[in-house]
Amino acid sequence: MRSTVKVGTSTCGLATGAEATFRALQEAVSETGLAVSTQRTGCLGACHREPLVEIVVDGAHVLYGPVTADRARPLLEGHFTLHGAPPPPEDWVVSRTPDRRDYAFFAPQVKVTTANCGVIDPLSLEDYLAAGGYEGLRRALAMSPEAVVAAVTDGRLRGRGGAGYPTGLKWKICRSQPDPLKYLVCNADEGDPGAFMDRTLIEGDPHRVLEGMIIAAHGIGARWGYAYVRAEYPLAVKHLEAAIAQARDAGYLGTDILGSGLDFDVIVKEGAGAFVCGEETALMHSIEGRRGTPRMRPPYPAASGLWGHPTNINNVESYASVPSIMTGGAEWFSSLGTSESGGTKTFALAGAIQRTGLVEVPIGVSLRQVIFDVGGGIRDGHSFKAVQIGGPSGGCLPECLLDTPVDYGPLRATGAIMGSGGMVVVDDTTCMVDLARYFLSFTQDESCGKCIPCRIGTRKMLGILTKITRGEGDTADLDRLQQVAHTIHTTSLCGLGQTAPNPVLTTLRYFRDEYAAHIHDRHCPAGTCTALR
Amino acid sequence: MPSAASGTTARPRKTVYLGDPLAEPPPPELLAILERHRGRGDVLVTVLQQIQAQYGYLPERSVRYASRELGIPLARLYGVATFYNQFRFTPPGRIQLQVCCGTACHVGGAPAIVERLKAHLQIAENQTTPDGIFTLQTVFCVGCCSLAPVVIASGAAHGRMTPGGAESLVRDLGAAEEGRP
């Protein structure tokens, strides 16, 4: 009998006391003398039931949660029926099947990039190899670089950072540059409030991200890679650095990788707390030791990036999708999604719903499926009001748009964007004007100040919104908001400014009555705005 | 001072020289950080991060040393240090409280938590209590949205917080800290 007890100890798990649970389990194992190994894993995504503990006995899985430290011993005794202890209460059980599909949260999900998260020990290269890791790299190295780029193109992978630029095309442009020194950057500066996909991926399965980067290096001909990780993610930095060290020792990084002649290595750079550094040119300035201000494009990084050399920048999730394209094939990968974009998309599901966490769904499923099937709908008897998708660059969509498929084009048509994957659901207790004001306060705070429309325009929009939430607004303010928003959107230098008005424009479009209530009735329907209570 | 071997004699300076504030070599712990990064183009932010990790903040003198030793204009170091949220020029409290104000935390009630902590500690955001124990900050999203609202105390995340819960957390931490040097 081979038994393993796995505890999810990502940041989200740790925040609920997973470390204490893990220690209590270790103690209980040694005291009871059970022949059980304990293991730390990443996050399975079911954050609403954390701390999560999975007990695997001869391939039979039972997932428990929440398992606080005081439940550790009764859980072990109950599960292994020691000293005639009763089995753990049924409401501790999350699921009982290996693929966890008996739990509604997991059933509609298709786990590709997060397949290993919460399953393997992220700090163990052996675990990753046992799960099929670096097989994609082996296959890629057996192919010509052009064939690798073609496979990514055929898989219809689009940039998971939010803008959705076709990844294969990006690689092709970078590859075609004559400059022999090329760089590659992994953008893990996940700054959108309400988004934690990249954190979960790196914390739970750092080797997958690394493997994707190495395959990209082969495809593009890059010599050096930078992984730019957000400063607020110390655990992700630790895991990624450990994975890089292991990969170097095992010959997946360095010179002549796996005897293929490919030379590539990765350097981890920590961000220092600036949302705008998620913008690719700002990110490059930050790596170069400059203020993280964006610059004009063209030239695009693919032609002139770090220190003037061609540079390919992709998001964590984009890289994490690549190994699966190599192993599963471009055709399989593209068949997961829609005719426009292949594969899956992870979303950080949060807010006023029953089941929050990290979910991965095929591109093209509807918002309704994500929120109601996976997320289980609104909690505490409240009713759905809006879903905020895409963070400060995205928008708030009402119930009538819930059948919109999660895909780049259809979401952009609504005024929101796909974004990097933040999805916050709000119920009738949230004021949409206040939410718009919140996002503007964020972008205003994070504006780098380089261009006038963003530096001053967001400030003025915030001022108007604050006025409205205080009950001091008038009808002309709405026109003024719209007018300034239009100029900021059209004339700002970078994506931060260009998309900053989206939360305001979408709420104005879909929840104008709430603005009207604040202005005409001096009343906040949700009761959020304290000045209007 | 010219060495005896060079054979030159020191000529008195024309004007009184009050001394180079950086005449002494950098302290060993700072020198160790700077030595690691000499001659590389991608280190400016990293150097500042490591200096801050060493001292808890960026002492002006050590930034001046970094400028001189690494040949980076001081103005650029200052511009970079003031650009990013992470850097500070004053020592922080022993316990850094960060209230997450990400979207999920905001709609989950983070503003009320911030207000409660401000009232309890009697400081504003980004300030340190007079006893030097707590520094209060707000951050935009620590990536624990499922557990919103979140308060981070000395790097440890506390999920599903309430104003009352946050206050008692701070009370407990403060009680544990009192009496320590």
Add this chain to the structure above:
Amino acid sequence: MVALTIDGRKVEAGAGSTVLDAALAAGIEIPRLCHHPELTAWGGCRLCLVEVEGQQAPVPSCGLAAAAGMVVITHSEQLEAHRREVLDLLLSDHPLNCVICEKAGACDLQRYAYEFGLSESSHEKEIARKLYQDENAFLVRDHQYCILCTRCVRVCEEIVGASAIEVAQRGFEAFVATPFDAPLVETPCTFCGNCVQVCPTAALVPVDRIGKGREWDLTRTRTVCPYCGTGCGIEVATRGGEIVSVSGYGAPANGEFLCTKGRFGLGFVGHPDRLRRPLIRRDLAYSLGLIDTPPPAALGRSPLGRSPAAGETHVEVDWEIALDLVADRLAAVVKESGPDAFAGIGSALCTNEDNYIFQKLVRGVIGTNNVDLCARV
């Protein structure tokens, strides 16, 4: 050369030029605040956005390489509306003190506000920057007038190489700072004042010109800097014959830029102590019978005493007498000790022609090669 169409006109642009360059060369004016022809493109002011056929959003013409066949529109209703809104936003962050402003008449922001008919901002007035720094003798930094175009930062880094200033903070709180907000004298600043010259507003003003009149009061004269052999072209702004300020104008030797001497060092021109006529020592004048009274014996000997005025130690004579005197004494020295007892040093403040004549005098007339010039660097 590439051919493109701007506002319906066929325009030729040189290799490597931007759409803005091409438009300006063709006499098509595009509003701009952060652009400066000698500095790298910044793209921050967003006024020079143009519409390019085939592109969805407007593009900044200052950073857009002119390409063959490109069709560009620099003025449209849409573009004008955006420019107007951007200026409107900018004016909310700028004091509209034009009636008392030193820069009135030469301020780019004032000019565009005039062109767009904006007398004030429609937005709430809020000026983030409060600093007023006048701790040095050369220039005043009044941050409230700053529009963060960063021309000063770029000129300091790219042209001067001093990197004394950089933008600090970010967003609405951003401002152009010295390290730790120290006085400029504690930075690598050389007070060349090129930042002052490129500043489009009154954020940077030379101390000497404050209160001396505005653009329309000044007469501008182009000449050559008297200081060194580089021969920089300078433009001297005067009012009533008095020098108010000096700037570069795009001369062959130096382009737009100057060093601190050329820009701030012309105070001697109108100085009361300036030498205008030859002076000879009183004792010499007495011995030559030019004056009747002998000089006081101990004058100016003590290092602790006051320094005597020129009139007490010297007397003014006319050029004839002075030159004869010099010629006599020189001849005497050469006769007594040989030509190599003499050495001549020319001055960079003289013209090339003067210095040529001077070395000719030393070599050909006096007969020595002991001649040099302080500008031979």
